[in-house]
Amino acid sequence: xxxxxxxxxxxxxxxxxxxxxxxxxxxxxxxxxxxxxxxxxxxxxxxxxxxxxxxxxxxxxxxxxxxxxxxxxxxxxxxxxxxxxxxxxxxxxxxxxxxxxxxxxxxxxxxxxxxxxxxxxxxxxxxxxxxxxxxxxxxxxxxxxxxxxxxxxxxxxxxxxxxxxxxxxxxxxxxxxxxxxxxxxxxxxxxxxxxxxxxxxxxxxxxxxxxxxxxxxxxxxxxxxxxxxxxxxxxxxxxxxxxxxxxxxxxxxxxxxxxxxxxxxxxxxxxxxxxxxxxxxxxxxxxxxxxxxxxxxxxxxxxxxxxxxxxxxxxxxxxxxxxxxxxxxxxxxxxxxxxxxxxxxxxxxxxxxxxxxxxxxxxxxxxxxxxxxxxxxxxxxxxxxxxxxxxxxxxxxxxxxxxxxxxxxxxxxxxxxxxxxxxxxxxxxx
Amino acid sequence: xxxxxxxxxxxxxxxxxxxxxxxxxxxxxxxxxxxxxxxxxxxxxxxxxxxxxxxxxxxxxxxxxxxxxxxxxxxxxxxxxxxxxxxxxxxxxxxxxxxxxxxxxxxxxxxxxxxxxxxxxxxxxxxxxxxxxxxxxxxxxxxxxxxxx
Numbered sequence: 363x364x365x366x367x368x369x370x371x372x373x374x375x376x377x378x379x380x381x382x383x384x385x386x387x388x389x390x391x392x393x394x395x396x397x398x399x400x401x402x403x404x405x406x407x408x409x410x411x412x413x414x415x416x417x418x419x420x421x422x423x424x425x426x427x428x429x430x431x432x433x434x435x436x437x438x439x440x441x442x443x444x445x446x447x448x449x450x451x452x453x454x455x456x457x458x459x460x461x462x463x464x465x466x467x468x469x470x471x472x473x474x475x476x477x478x479x480x481x482x483x484x485x486x487x488x489x490x491x492x493x494x495x496x497x498x499x500x501x502x503x504x505x506x507x508x509x510x511x512x513x514x515x516x517x518x519x520x521x522x523x524x525x526x527x528x529x530x531x532x533x534x535x536x537x538x539x540x541x542x543x544x545x546x547x548x549x550x551x552x553x554x555x556x557x558x559x560x561x562x563x564x565x566x567x568x569x570x571x572x573x574x575x576x577x578x579x580x581x582x583x584x585x586x587x588x589x590x591x592x593x594x595x596x597x598x599x600x601x602x603x604x605x606x607x608x609x610x611x612x613x614x615x616x617x618x619x620x621x622x623x624x625x626x627x628x629x630x631x632x633x634x635x636x637x638x639x640x641x642x643x644x645x646x647x648x649x650x651x652x653x654x655x656x657x658x659x660x661x662x663x664x665x666x667x668x669x670x671x672x673x674x675x676x677x678x679x680x681x682x683x684x685x686x687x688x689x690x691x692x693x694x695x696x697x698x699x700x701x702x703x704x705x706x707x708x709x710x711x712x713x714x715x716x717x718x719x720x721x722x723x724x725x726x727x728x729x730x731x732x733x734x735x736x737x738x739x740x741x742x743x744x745x746x747x748x749x750x751x752x753x754x755x756x757x758x759x760x761x762x763x764x765x766x767x768x769x770x771x772x773x774x775x776x777x778x779x780x781x782x783x784x785x786x787x788x789x790x791x792x
Numbered sequence: 793x794x795x796x797x798x799x800x801x802x803x804x805x806x807x808x809x810x811x812x813x814x815x816x817x818x819x820x821x822x823x824x825x826x827x828x829x830x831x832x833x834x835x836x837x838x839x840x841x842x843x844x845x846x847x848x849x850x851x852x853x854x855x856x857x858x859x860x861x862x863x864x865x866x867x868x869x870x871x872x873x874x875x876x877x878x879x880x881x882x883x884x885x886x887x888x889x890x891x892x893x894x895x896x897x898x899x900x901x902x903x904x905x906x907x908x909x910x911x912x913x914x915x916x917x918x919x920x921x922x923x924x925x926x927x928x929x930x931x932x933x934x935x936x937x938x939x940x941x
Contacts, residue, residue, distance in 0.1 A: 703797050734890075
């Protein structure tokens with residue numbers, strides 16, 4: 363009762379849309395269904411204890427519980443195998459009680475003669491002589507239970523992919539709008555390039571849906587953790603006062619939309635999380651009452667990768683990264699691997715690794731020929747022709763402030779070296 | 793002189809995202825000088841030991857490699873009595889694209905894979921080649937004596 367209660371409570375309290383609530387797993391109904399399954403099995407003389415004994419003790423095909431058919435049309439059933447002549451189950455390991463109840467069941471089923479029974483000759487019957495008979499008992503309430511559950515899962519999965527594509531199209535639109543307001547000057551006099559870059563940088567560092575730490579191997583976050591990280595992100599943006607730096611009148615509302623897209627992802631995650639729990643719980647309950655082991659077999663039967671496990675956050679994060687966050691280049695992707703500053707001016711070696719011109723000059727002066735990244739001998743051969751002009755213009759356009767500072771630093775460093783040279787020369791002369 | 797951006801960035805990342813089994817903390821009064829500890833790799837004779845090292849970033853780092861030395865006594869064919877380490881990437885094979893974290897990882901790996909064919913401590917290397925089992929036993933004993941807290 364406890365879970366049924368909290369489940370319906372969560373569905374009530376969260377602001378899930380009506381069609382979502384309608385698609386949620388009907389936990390109470392499924393629970394009632396389990397009761398019917400139990401009484402049906404009882405009619406066959408199969409109490410939980412007997413079933414437990416059968417499942418645990420039976421070896422091979424004596425007693426089997428299976429889902430026959432495909433996901434769209436299937437029938438759960440019990441399959442019994444026994445000696446055709448005397449109706450004795452073909453398993454010597456069964457305990458007395460279990461054996462007796464099974465024998466009773468067989469007699470009953472045979473007596474009815476309405477079940478389809480097949481005679482099979484044992485093909486490689488070295489161990490067992492004679493023929494065996496297979497009786498299949500279709501379970502009706504059981505079938506009702508699993509068909510209900512399957513249709514719930516199907517509608518949930520349809521809903522999930524629907525919300526996924528909705529969110530995706532939102533993200534794409536948002537990406538275009540943000541590109542427009544954050545386009546660099548001079549095309550865009552009210553460019554919000556810097557504030558948006560800052561927002562996205564904090565967003566990436568917050569690791570909202572995935573851990574951004576190597577040590578946590580970039581794991582997917584739980585819903586609670588993701589919510590916590592999202593709050594951290596909004597607080598951080600507020601604390602740094604980034605929204606006050608917006609110049610473009612559209613930026614504040616775009617930021618609100620950006621947040622609401624994230625909230626949407628979170629809400630979808632939460633909804634599916636609770637439904638997944640409901641499914642696991644109801645299957646557990648089913649197994650507890652029937653000992654048929656559906657926890658193991660059913661999820662695999664419905665979907666090889668397990669039902670309701672679509673990596674929603676993974677799929678959406680991919681879209682977020684490629685079509686939203688990537689519209690604004692981040693400085694970290696354009697750092698010289700030697701000085702960790704922006705690679706201005708960028709020199710591309712013949713091995714296609716890029717360094718800033720100052721670091722490259724230092725390497726050449728130290729007579730180091732091997733590329734710091736791949737050790738190919740191509741440093742000394744580099745000259746003015748290796749300057750990557752396209753990248754240089756790109757960096758100046760998208761990182762005007764950083765490029766300016768770096769340029770000034772470079773000039774200062776050159777001047778200092780120059781002065782040192784003069785100084786040492788004059789020392790020699792005097 | 794102001795600390796180069798490269799060193800600031802590396803230090804920040806070392807603190808924010810430490811490498812498992814490796815700890816490097818800069819001195820407050822000299823940000824180029826680090827106190828380092830490395831945990832002995834599992835399934836090596838150094839397992840369970842915590843080894844202290846000192847690391848110094850010279851003026852022209854990263855054009856020249858960091859200077860690193862073991863402070864804890866260790867029985868290893870590529871580490872001598874003074875704690876000096878024989879490792880190619882700390883010498884001729886240094887590349888300015890390598891970092892403190894990568895170099896400390898290399899040292900940790902060296903503990904897991906001693907190389908007696910390129911020795912620094914000749915006596916240890918000799919012993920390692922002649923009677924590897926006994927040498928490993930000694931390394932284990934030294935770990936217990938010197939590297940356990």
